[in-house]
Structures are given as C-alpha cells and as structure tokens.
Amino acid sequence: MNGEDKIGIDLRQGLRNSIYDGAFAQIMSVLTSGIFLTGFALLLGANELHIGILAAIPFIVQLTQLGSSFVIEQKGKRKRTCLAFASVNRYSWLLVFAILLWRNPEQSPTSIWILVGASIISYLFGSAGGVAWLSWMADLVPQEIRGRYFAKRNMILAIVGVVVTLLAGKYLDLWKNLGANGEVYGFLSVFLIAVICGVISLHFLKRIPDLEKEKPKKEGLGFWKMVKIPFGDSNFLRFALFSASWSFSVNLASPFFAVYMLKDLKMSYGLLALVYILNEVSSILALPLWGKLSDRFGSKPVLSLTTLATSLLPVLWLLTVSSHFVFIIIILQLYGGLFWSGLNLNNNNLLLKLAPKENNSIYLATFAALTGLATAVAPVLGGFLANELRGTTLNLGYVKIYDLLFLFLISGFLRLVSRIFLQKVTEPKEKPVGRMIRALGRLGTLNVTKGFEPLLNYVYLATSRITDFIEKKENSMKNEKMGEDDQN
Template sequence: MNIMRNRLPGTRPKRIRKASVHRNNLRIATIEGIPSTVFQVLLQGQFLTGFLLYLGASSSQIGFVLALTTLVNIAQIGVAFLIQKLPSRKWAMVIFTALHRLLWGSTGLVPFLFPKEHWVTAFIILYTTAFISSTAGGMLWNSVISDLVPARVRGRYFGIRNTFLNALGSLVMYGGGVMLDRYPGAHGFLIIYIVVWVCAIANIIVFCFYPDVPFEKSEEKSFLPMFRKPLHDRLFMKSTLFLAAWLLLQNLTVPLYSYVMLQLLNINYETLSLLNVSQTVFMMASFYVWGNLNAKYSNKRLLLWTLPIIALSSLIWGMLSVLPMLPVLFAAHIIFGMGVGGFNQLAFNFIIGDTPKKERPMYMAMYAALTGLAAFFGPLLGGRIYEWIVDWPDWTQIYGMQIVVGVLMIVLAVLLGRRILRDE
C-alpha cells in the first residue's frame, strides 16, 4: 500500500488510462464488425447470386456484378491522396460508409420501383454507386484501423476479431440459406432485406463512435511524387503484380461457384449454406495456424505456401467425375477456406506491416488498384467463358473450368511464385 502511495503523481493513472483507451477503441472496432458482418453476408456470395438469378440475370451479368466490387478499387489511388488533405478521417469514413450501406441496401427496392425488364440494369447502377462509396470508405477504414490497433497486438487482435466475426457470419449464412429454402423467391428476399436495413442503420450508428486518431501524413505534398513512391519500390511492385496475376486466375471460377451449384448442380440454399459454413469454419481455424507461423516466417514466404492449397481446392472439383457430389464439394470448400484464410490475412499483414507508415495509404491504394483490376477481369471473363461453353458437355461447365484453372495456378506458383515471394 505504501509503495502505491509513494508513486509519482499521475504515473500509474496515465498508464491505466492509456490502456483503457486502447481497449475501448478495440472494443468499438469489434462491435462495429457485428452489424457489418450480418449486412455483408446477407448481400454477397450465394445470396447475391440467388437475388440476381431472381431478377433474371445471365451468367455474364452475374460475373460482371461480382467483378464490379474490385474494379472500383482503382479509385483508392485518388482517395489515398485526398485523405492527406482531410481535417478528419473519421467523419469522411462515416459519410462514405453510410452511403455504401444505404445504396447497397436500396437494391432490395428494385422489384418494387422498376418494371421487370429493367430490374438487372437498376440493380447494377445502385450496386456500382454503392461500391464507389465503399472504395473511399474502405480506404479510410484501413487507414484508421492501422493506426488504431497497436503494432504489438495487431496479429493477435485481428486473429480474434476475424475468428469471432467469421463465426457470426457462418451462423448468418446458414440461417439465411434455411430461410430462403423455406420462403423461396420474393418473400425470402424481402425478409433478408429487412434484416439488412436494420443492420445498416446499426452499423452507421456504431461507426460514429470510432475515435478520430491522429494521422501521420506523407512527406510528399503533390500527387505525382506520392503516386511514384510505391511504383519505385521494386520488391513491393513485384509482389503486388504477382498477387494480381494470381487473383485473376482464382477469380475466373471462385466467384461463380454459387452459380455452378445453384444453376447447374441444382443444390438448394441450405446445402449451399452448409458448404460455405464449412469453408468459413476451416478458414477461422487457419487464422490461428497462419498467425503462429507468421511469428516465425515472413508474410511473403507464407503467402507462397498458401498458393498450392488454393490450387488444390480447384483441382478437387475434378473428383466429381468419379466420386459422390457432396463429399467432393465439402472437401473443395474446406481446403479453399484453409488456403484463402491464410492468403487474405497475410496479404493484409503484408500491406500494413511491410510498407512505410507515412506512405501506407498510397501503398494500400496501389495494391488495391492493381489486384482489384485483375480481380475485376477474372469473374467477368469467367462469366463470359461459361456462356461460350453453354452447349459443351455438362462436365466442362461443372468441373472442367476448375481443373484448367487449378493447373494454371500450379504453373504460376512454380514458375514465378518461388522467385518473387521469397525472403530477400
């Protein structure tokens, strides 16, 4: 007791206050993720594909919609420059995030506001506008969260946050699938969009409680010098261009898995939800494994290790030719979850951990733009290929595409991945 009383005035309380502020900030970021996760799970993946099919979209239109979210990432380059001029990142983040939530949620009003022949066009316009806003909001959130979470706890915090939110997403995904099977068509999607709107409003409210953390700005004041910084970083550009090429291949088929299963294999929403839940569960488990490995090995080396796992998940689809459907699909989804969980976590760590702090917004924007451009053309080209081969034998559409893409992934990983994603 005497020792505590004899401490210098203000010393202990400051440490307690600083620790409590950090904990409170991390708590806000975690709570914000809850409505955000429910909102996004119910509007993407199998639910997005199902709603587009309900609206009457073709496979190429579905591919285009799935690709749009990555194309607009190019705008992050402009946002990375403009945030250097902002007096407050927080309120700009709140405004753009709110626009994204409200516009995306408004896609549920399409059947009520437009003639049936214009449903798909109206959806695409609202969806595109929503994700232009999301590009700015996401860029600002990445910038804020990288400053909000202390480097010493970053890996552990994001591991726990991702695990918790993915577990929640799995429950929502399964529940949504069961509900759509019970109430197919317009009735089911109406219920989904009611939940979406409740979560959108809640998410916007919680965003207002984010702290306005100090921003360490770039030393460059003009756009072109700031833009050139990542371009002149040879190691960063080599890695980013390689990962962009990888995502181009991966996105030829992966975003269209729901289309293949719903339209070609006639799988119901509940089964599709179980497949996606199994993928998410193993992705969550992989966060812990990849996080521990990351304590020993570099981000780039571990990124290389994830590539053959993702390629294997694509090749496994070929087993549909000799084995029962569901075991093969579960195996493909589980292995993909293990691989892509590591890929996404390590790519994020690579961007916020292996880049200079002052220039990080432009580095993040350059990575998002290049990988987003590649990921845009992936599902767009994939959807077009499915239209080209519509009269080919069924196996070419159900698993032939996946086999070809899996082989190309292995070739790319062996020929270029081993040279580019190595420790310097």
C-alpha cells in the same frame, strides 16, 4: 491516470469496438451480396448481363481508392473520411425501396436497374472508405499482435456470416407462399435489416480512436506524382503483382465451381449450402493457428505454404468424376477452408507491413486497384473459356477431364506461376518457411496419437527440408542474376 495508461485503455476499447463494428458490418454485407443479391436480382428478372455487372461492380470500383487515398494523404483525417464514405455505403441500400413505385416490381425492367444503381453507389463509397479504414487500422493495431488480433476478428466475422446466411435463407423461404409480391417484400425486409445493422456498425466505428494526430500531408504533391510513389517501391510492387496475378488465377475459375456442382454433378442447393458451410467451419477453426504462426514466423512463410496448398486444390477437383464425389467434395471443402483462411489473413497482414506509414493510403489504394482490376477481368475471361471448352473431353484412363475441369486445371497452373512474384518479396524479420513447418509438426494442438507421431514427424521433416532446399536454390539463382546485372 497518466497519458500512457489512457492510450492503453483507448487502444483496448478501440480494438474491441472494431470487432463489434465488423460483426454488424458483416451482417449487412452478407444480406446485400452473394446469394441474396443474386437471388433478389433473379426475382426481379435479371439476365446474365445483369448478374455479370453485379458480380464485377465490387472489383471495378476499387479503382476509386486512388482518388480517396489522395484526399487522405493531402488532408489526413482518416476517421472522418472513413465515416463519411461508410455512411453513404450503408444508407444507399434504401434506394431499393423505390421498386415499390411499380405495382408488379418483378415484371418491371426498371426494378433491376434500381438494384444495380444501389449496388454501384454502395460499393463505390464502401471501396473509397475502405482505404481510409485500412490506413487507420494499420496504425491502431500493434504489429506484434496483428496476426492474432485479425485472426480473432476474422473468426468472429466468419461465424456471424454462417449464422446469418442460414437464418436469412430460412426467413426468405417463409415469404414464398404469401401471395403476390410476397417474396419481393421478403427481400426488401432483409435489405432493411441490413441497413439497420450497417447503422449500428457506424456507432461502433465512431468509438474507435485514431491514434495518429490528424495533420495535412504534403500539400504541394500532385495526384499523379503521388500515384507514382508505390511504383518506385520494388518490393511492394512485386507483392502487388503477386496478389493481382494470384487473384486473376483464382477468379478465372472460382465462379464456376458452383456451376460445376449444380449442372454437372446435379447437386441440390441444400447440399451445396452444406459444403460451403463446412468450408467456413474449417476456416474458423484454423484461424487462431495461422494468427499465431504469422506473429511468430512472419506472413510471407505462411503465404508460401498456403498458396502452394491452394494451388493444388483445383487439380484435386479431377477426383470428383468418381461416384463418391460428395465425400470427395466435403474433404476438398475442409481442406480449402483450412488453407484459405491462412492465405487471406496473411495476405492482408503482409500488405499492412509493406505499406510504409508515410503515404500508406496511396500504397493501399494502388494495391486495391491492381488486384480489383485483375479480379474483375478474370471471371469474364473464365466465362469465355468455359463456353469454348464445353464439349471438350480428354480421357486419361483413370481420370476423365472434360468441360469445366479444363478451366480448373488452367487456374491451378496459373496459381503456381503467380507464386514466382511472392518468392521475390522480402518481409522484415521473416523466418524460413521450413522452420515454420517443423514447428507446425510439433504443435500440441494436433492431438494425434503416439502411434502416428513418428510418421507425422517424418513427413514434416521431409517437407521442411524440401522447402529449405527450394528456398536456397531460389536465393542462389537470385544472387547469380544480380551478379550478372552488376557485370552488365
């Protein structure tokens, strides 16, 4: 076996182990975040302040990636760094068992702060290790298959997340009637399962090769000089500003869609869980398509289409004032899952493309810091606006806008505005978005009948022409602006 064959085998095994690692890490993530972390916190007596802190932690700690990226750039050793941080991330959840020191943990104020402390440690080290993992994967996954590979990986992780959420929810229901502290023990057993799955994921993480030789990098470059490097890359900075402004626009309203469904529409938790699962199913089915489009046309064209589609989504929630709101919400969740899967996949892929191999970890860390800060601030401001808009009503005849619907409209408008930054980003070898839309209309996977084909072809052709026209106008305006700058 020659050296090239061995590298090929190591790569295939590494990509397979990355999927296994991701699957078990996803189980741990689902069981220690979201509805389970919130449910456990509420059981321990958490108030709005505690819930707000828990929600903000994952995003605030992304600022630490700047420090970990400096270590990586100076010392290399991405795999060793990632494993060290990931190990602390997994084992830190064992700290929640300290609440058993109290006889009635749900009545002790200290219990909730133990949970908050465990969350801070876990997310802190998970975030610090995340930049090493991204830098590692950027070199491991060949660019020509990156879209399809991460589409497959994300699809598997989404399926795992749906199954684990359903099973864990049913499992916790069994503990409710088992006497004093029964539900507390139920949550603790869930967290123990999460730690075990996290440790299993470490086993597969260790088996992934780091194809780049471990070597020191630029020993003499100081921290602040290294932090400034990404800010000198105008194309990358435009993309980072787009992602930060987009994250802010989305998270301004995203925590309040569930509030709107529960409080305003009086939906049950069971129905709420069902519509979210439909969103995940739609996402899973669409991921292979977005992966192929990304590899063929580039990530930016896919982002241009999916950001436009998801910008309209908050506005469509105005239709839920109808008496048929359940049917409308189901359609919106299927629609959202379809386009959000393509957006998330290609946002990550474009990040990996634009971050150069040299100093790529500091690029990834800067990106995470900017988007994390924007994402942490947005829901706090959104909560303030939600309180201020409570009781406000605007009757437009067919549509009545009130309370949180105003916040949804603001979010949709800001999403459209944030797309300005995306249009100014340049991706190597990107194809026109109009060409992608025309190709999308010819895909055999649509399985439409002959009677609908002429209509669909007309819609796709018209859409692609409009998109090409807008793109030409934007390029013309950009060239005129550059000409003016040259004259000045």
